[in-house]
Amino acid sequence: xxxxxxxxxxxxxxxxxxxxxxxxxxxxxxxxxxxxxxxxxxxxxxxxxxxxxxxxxxxxxxxxxxxxxxxxxxxxxxxxxxxxxxxxxxxxxxxxxxxxxxxxxxxxxxxxxxxxxxxxxxxxxxxxxxxxxxxxxxxxxxxxxxxxxxxxxxxxxxxxxxxxxxxxxxxxxxxxxxxxxxxxxxxxxxxxxxxxxxxxxxxxxxxxxxxxxxxxxxxxxxxxxxxxxxxxxxxxxxxxxxxxxxxxxxxxxxxxxxxxxxxxxxxxxxxxxxxxxxxxxxxxxxxxxxxxxxxxxxxxxxxxxxxxxxxxxxxxxxxxxxxxxxxxxxxxxxxxxxxxxxxxxxxxxxxxxxxxxxxxxxxxxxxxxxxxxxxxxxxxxxxxxxxxxxxxxxxxxxxxxxxxxxxxxxxxxxxxxxxxxxxxxxxxxxxxxxxxxxxxxxxxxxxxxxxxxxxxxxxxxxxxxxxxxxxxxxxxxxxxxxxxxxxxxxxxxxxxxxxxxxxxxxxxxxxxxxxxxxxxxxxxxxxxxxxxxxxxxxxxxxxxxxxxxxxxxxxxxxxxxxxxxxxxxxxxxxxxxxxxxxxxxxxxxxxxxxxxxxxxxxxxxxxxxxxxxxxxxxxxxxxxxxxxxxxxxxxxxxxxxxxxxxxxxxxxxxxxxxxxxxxxxxxxxxxxxxx
Numbered sequence: 001x002x003x004x005x006x007x008x009x010x011x012x013x014x015x016x017x018x019x020x021x022x023x024x025x026x027x028x029x030x031x032x033x034x035x036x037x038x039x040x041x042x043x044x045x046x047x048x049x050x051x052x053x054x055x056x057x058x059x060x061x062x063x064x065x066x067x068x069x070x071x072x073x074x075x076x077x078x079x080x081x082x083x084x085x086x087x088x089x090x091x092x093x094x095x096x097x098x099x100x101x102x103x104x105x106x107x108x109x110x111x112x113x114x115x116x117x118x119x120x121x122x123x124x125x126x127x128x129x130x131x132x133x134x135x136x137x138x139x140x141x142x143x144x145x146x147x148x149x150x151x152x153x154x155x156x157x158x159x160x161x162x163x164x165x166x167x168x169x170x171x172x173x174x175x176x177x178x179x180x181x182x183x184x185x186x187x188x189x190x191x192x193x194x195x196x197x198x199x200x201x202x203x204x205x206x207x208x209x210x211x212x213x214x215x216x217x218x219x220x221x222x223x224x225x226x227x228x229x230x231x232x233x234x235x236x237x238x239x240x241x242x243x244x245x246x247x248x249x250x251x252x253x254x255x256x257x258x259x260x261x262x263x264x265x266x267x268x269x270x271x272x273x274x275x276x277x278x279x280x281x282x283x284x285x286x287x288x289x290x291x292x293x294x295x296x297x298x299x300x301x302x303x304x305x306x307x308x309x310x311x312x313x314x315x316x317x318x319x320x321x322x323x324x325x326x327x328x329x330x331x332x333x334x335x336x337x338x339x340x341x342x343x344x345x346x347x348x349x350x351x352x353x354x355x356x357x358x359x360x361x362x363x364x365x366x367x368x369x370x371x372x373x374x375x376x377x378x379x380x381x382x383x384x385x386x387x388x389x390x391x392x393x394x395x396x397x398x399x400x401x402x403x404x405x406x407x408x409x410x411x412x413x414x415x416x417x418x419x420x421x422x423x424x425x426x427x428x429x430x431x432x433x434x435x436x437x438x439x440x441x442x443x444x445x446x447x448x449x450x451x452x453x454x455x456x457x458x459x460x461x462x463x464x465x466x467x468x469x470x471x472x473x474x475x476x477x478x479x480x481x482x483x484x485x486x487x488x489x490x491x492x493x494x495x496x497x498x499x500x501x502x503x504x505x506x507x508x509x510x511x512x513x514x515x516x517x518x519x520x521x522x523x524x525x526x527x528x529x530x531x532x533x534x535x536x537x538x539x540x541x542x543x544x545x546x547x548x549x550x551x552x553x554x555x556x557x558x559x560x561x562x563x564x565x566x567x568x569x570x571x572x573x574x575x576x577x578x579x580x581x582x583x584x585x586x587x588x589x590x591x592x593x594x595x596x597x598x599x600x601x602x603x604x605x606x607x608x609x610x611x612x613x614x615x616x617x618x619x620x621x622x623x624x625x626x627x628x629x630x631x632x633x634x635x636x637x638x639x640x641x642x643x644x645x646x647x648x649x650x651x652x653x654x655x656x657x658x659x660x661x662x663x664x665x666x667x668x669x670x671x672x673x674x675x
Contacts, residue, residue, distance in 0.1 A: 004077045004230060006056050008049050013058050013071065015079070015230050020104070022230045023160055025069065027100040027188075028180040032060055034067045034085060036096045064089035077231045078246045084223040087216040094213045097191040099226055103160045106183045107153035109237045109487065112175065113145045113536040114565035122446070122490045123498035126204035127569040131177055136197040139176040139190065141210070143543045143635040143646070144571055146536065147247050149175030152229075152240035153185040159239025161229040162187045166251060166541035170224040189226060201638040203496065203569050210636060235525075237487040241532040248595050251540040253561055255601045258608045261671035267611060268662045269332045269341060271626025272325040276655055277344050278308075283355070283371060284347035287313055288320040289630075289654035292621060296652070303621060306653070315366040316356070317387025318494055321659035322348055324391050328662035330398040342402060349395055352388070353408050360439040361419035363388065363412065378436045383492055385434075386451035386506075389413040393458045394666075410462070417459040420452050421471050429478050432491055446491025447483045447503040450475070453510040457517075469517065476510060480526050487533055493567045500567035501537040501576065504530050508583045512590060524590060531587050531596065534580055537564045538603060539573065543634045544647050553632070553647040556618050560634050562606030573632040577603025578660040581674070582667055604674055607661060610649060618649060627653040 007016045012032060014024035027033045032044040044060035044067055051057070056071040066086040074080050087093055109118050110131075116138075119130045128138055142148040142164060148171045150163035164170045174194045178186045196209035216222055227250065229243035259267075276286040292303035294310050316322045329345030332338050355371045356364040365384030367373060392413040399406045419439065420430055430449025433442045453472045460468035483489050484507050492503030511527035514520070539560045544553050553559070563573035564580070584600035587593070610618065614625030633648040665671060 002073075002076050004073070006071055006073065006079070008056070008058065011046055013049070013056060013069065014101075015077075015228075017158070017230075017232075022105075022158055023101045023103050023228075025099075025101050027098075028102060028178050028184075028186040030102075032067075033098055033100060034060065034062070035065060035098065037093055064093075075246055077229060077242070079228040079230075081226045081228060082223060083226065084221050085216070086221045087218055090218050092215055092217045094215050096194065096213055097222065097224075099162075099189045099224075101160070101162060101187050101228065102180060103153055103158075103185045103187075105155045105158055107185050108155045110151070110153040110177055110185065111240055111487070111536065112140060112177065113147060113150050113152075115140055115144050115568065115571070117488045117499045117568070118486070120499050120568045122488060123496075123568070125496060125498050125569045127498055128200055131179060133197055137176050137178045139174050139194055139196045141193050141195050141635055142171055142173045142175065143193075144565075145175060146539045146565065147243075147251075148541060149173045149189045150243075151175045151177050151187045152243065153177065153187070154233050154237070154239040156236060157233055159229070159231050159233050159242070160185070160187065161240050161243045162189065163227055163243070163247070164189055165225040165227065167225060168545060169222065170226070171541070171543075173224070191222075191224060195636060199636050200571065201636060205638075207638070235529075236485065238529060238532065241535075244532065244535055245595060247540050248598065251561075252598065253602070255598070255605050257601075257605055257675055259611065261665055261674050264608065264611075264661050265332075265335075265665055267613065267626035268658045268665075269328060269338075269626075271624065271658050272655075272662070273329055273332075273341055273344055275624045275627065276325065276658075277348075280351070280371070283351040284344060285314045285351055285367075285371075286320065286322045286325050286348060286655060288315055289652060290624065290627065291653070292619075292651050303619075306621065306624065311368055313367060313369060315384065316352055316363075317365065317384040317391075318381075319654055319656050320366065321387070321655050322352060323388050323395070324659040324663050325655065327391050327395045327398060327666060328659070330395055330402060331662075331666055333402055334398065345395070346399065346404065346406070349392060349406070349409055353392075353412050357412050357415075358436050360436075361415035362434060362436045362439060363416065364436055379433050379442055380436045381433045381494060382430050382449045383451045383494060383502075385416060386453075386455045389416040389455040390458050393455070393462055396462075413455065414459060414463070417455055417468060420456070421467060424471060424475070429475055447479055447489040447507075448491040448494075450479045450503060450506040450510070451492070453479075454506055457510055457513050460517075472510065473514060473518070476507070476514060476523070476526075480507060480511075480529075484526060484529055484533065489533060493570065496567050496569040498567050498569040500569075501534060501564060502567075504533045505580060505583070508534060508580070508587070512583060512586050515590065527587060528591060531584060534564075534584075535599060537566075538577065538599065539563045539565070539606075539634075548647075551647045552649050553634075556610055556649055558609045558632055558649060559606065560632070562602035562604075563632060563634070564603065564606075566631075571635055571637050573634050574630055575607035575609070575628065575657045576660070578607035578657060578664055581607070582664045585668075585673055601674070604664075607657065619651060621651075623653065626658060628657045630654045630657065 047059040147163040152161035198206035233239035294307035329341040333342035428444035431444040456472040489504040493500040508530035515523035581604040588596035612623035
């Protein structure tokens with residue numbers, strides 16, 4: 001039985017749950033504002049309302065205007081609204097158009113996907129925080145959110161959300177949230193695309209507002225489609241997830257993989273072994289990546305060649321992924337019999353083990369220029385430390401399969417896990433960063449320490465020592481209750497200090513791991529929650545029309561569908577889904593919900609765009625075989641450049657996308673699942 005019903009009032013329409021109203025179509029001052037002309041709002045009044053074939057049709061009028069809403073329930077608590085405006089005057093008008101709804105409840109949580117997670121309360125940056133800036137409401141382009149112009153709010157009983165469709169006219173929009181005088185929430189979509197009171201244009205930086213208008217000719221009708229989701233909240237801060245299940249049906253696209261897993265493997269091994277690997281005599285390391293002439297160009301005018309970045313050269317996890325690339329090369333020997341791969345993989349891990357490890361169990365996670373440099377700091381973050389320990393254990397097993405015993409690798413990983421067993425803090429858990437030389441915490445904030453749970457679970461698998469599992473389960477519950485349960489995960493994107501996407505992946509992966517080990521339904525539930533949090537960063541549509549042939553995305557074959565936005569401080573897309581994909585596949589098996597499989601394949605497909613086969617030319621330079629750039633600028637995001645910056649592709653050919661694809665393939669027994 002459907003518990004929700006559309007309802008009309010003397011002024012407007014809304015949706016009720018029994019006798020309780022959930023929202024009304026009106027603005028925060030209880031007016032129907034459908035148009036602004038010369039920045040002056042025009043109020044509409046109800047003309048008539050009829051219902052035909054379960055479609056509620058309501059007309060509103062103002063001087064020179066007719067506005068019509070056709071509302072249809074297309075799923076329980078999910079509504080399609082087709083709104084049209086007719087300029088009935090005898091002159092053309094330059095206007096902004098609006099669709100507003102106001103909740104009947106005071107929200108405890110609100111979400112603008114990829115932009116604002118309850119106002120981005122965590123972090124010391126200057127990214128958009130709260131709902132206003134300089135006393136004016138924050139308005140964001142459709143392109144900043146994975147569902148066009150999406151906004152959500154909820155309390156402990158009800159959830160309300162709104163977003164536009166990807167039809168060209170509807171998508172050309174902006175979303176915003178505003179509090180009413182009695183602390184309810186107004187959800188607004190504005191046409192055309194605008195941003196204000198400033199445009200967030202670079203990390204912690206703002207530029208002028210985007211102030212577009214539409215010109216409607218006399219008697220012209222302009223139509224758009226909007227979706228509204230209402231529902232009961234069964235668990236705090238998760239009511240919005242229902243809308244994403246509906247969104248999959250609305251935006252779902254056929255998926256055809258550009259490359260087979262075998263091709264992806266070969267390209268990745270080529271880039272790691274032939275391009276990133278650097279022989280240092282008795283030692284060997286993987287460089288972090290390539291730049292045009294070694295400089296951080298966004299565009300490459302005048303650049304003649306690729307070169308390695310001259311600083312921040314080597315890193316064991318995060319961006320540099322020396323541990324994962326070493327594992328992949330050893331695995332390549334097992335798959336292909338390539339002894340050159342085996343020798344390089346072993347040499348790199350031997351180098352880290354010989355040079356980086358300290359007596360207290362910690363190890364250095366990066367080198368700026370060389371292994372014997374005089375270090376300016378001794379900081380090691382828990383993301384890198386966890387990656388290093390995890391991959392050393394994986395590499396130990398792979399090497400053993402190849403007939404090679406590397407007990408020092410295992411010892412290094414275990415000592416790190418033991419360090420965190422001994423230094424677990426009941427207040428801040430594993431923390432963010434540590435001083436390698438004296439083993440003291442330097443930064444205790446963020447969800448980033450959840451990466452360490454991966455290493456602890458692997459240590460338990462290697463030793464069957466219950467101490468590792470006990471600490472892993474304790475840490476999982478602590479990070480979940482403090483961060484994931486609030487839908488605010490933080491600090492994993494190490495070049496920022498904010499709410500982000502990356503820090504939640506360990507809670508997805510290890511939630512499934514712990515469920516498989518313990519069969520405790522708690523971990524299954526938390527895995528689903530983590531899956532949705534990550535989904536809130538994924539794009540469900542194309543932000544640019546294929547008709548724009550001069551657009552860089554179209555020119556080089558990049559599609560935003562399946563891409564993932566980075567963080568509240570960095571508004572661009574990346575191929576991070578290469579790492580998420582496998583655990584969404586696992587979630588599909590765990591829950592029986594095949595929607596997770598489609599999401600996994602969508603993001604895996606996206607992670608292959610602009611992956612070079614050795615002949616790909618972008619910005620006048622041929623990209624080496626197996627390389628791929630890190631960032632895709634899909635919104636009003638200048639990132640150190642001037643002018644029109646939408647839909648650009650950067651030139652930072654960093655190691656991590658390659659490593660993430662290889663890690664996923666190493667973890668997956670049946671590669672056909674990704675075909």
